[in-house]
Amino acid sequence: GNSVTQMEGPVTLSEEAFLTINCTYTATGYPSLFWYVQYPGEGLQLLLKATKADDKGSNKGFEATYRKETTSFHLEKGSVQVSDSAVYFCALSDRDDKIIFGKGTRLHILP
């Protein structure tokens, strides 16, 4: 079945460091891909998305590129801030319009 695999956390970085959170997927057809973020005590909110191969999603300094050849959608940010501390989820929307999530990666940014 369709699935999403993302790197295990927690990830701890210093402020202004470069961030990469890896995400790969397994799916039939051409799913839409998403990154969601969850701040403590809250529900998930969309961070960025890409709906076709080679699309780049971006928001708040975060970027991810839909790579069909490597079935990947890695999240990157050039300079993280303490306020980026949260749990990040990679997700896909399959042909049945189910949204499937990875297990999440907890990110800690130290000042």
Next chain:
Amino acid sequence: DAGITQSPRYKITETGRQVTLMCHQTWSHSYMFWYRQDLGHGLRLIYYSAAADITDKGEVSDGYVVSRSKTENFPLTLESATRSQTSVYFCASSGAGDTEAFFGQGTRLTVV
């Protein structure tokens, strides 16, 4: 208020009891979803619905029942609660499969 709301926010129930978690959205979104969030498992899909009166099982549907008689409501019922169903439950809605899903604040359910 506009948005998606879940109730209750917190619930403690006993093993074997039936409990219903409510979800209401004001956007008339076609799609609605129920997930459970557990440490080490991320979000797992319980049920989803593409429209009123259309529901489908997700990855972990055993022990749960849903209904969708109206577009805006998608209640989740635990028919006979078990301790393994202790979790945080999230409801979400979206206008279409490849668009943004909006999440509720979650319901923390404890089964004792």
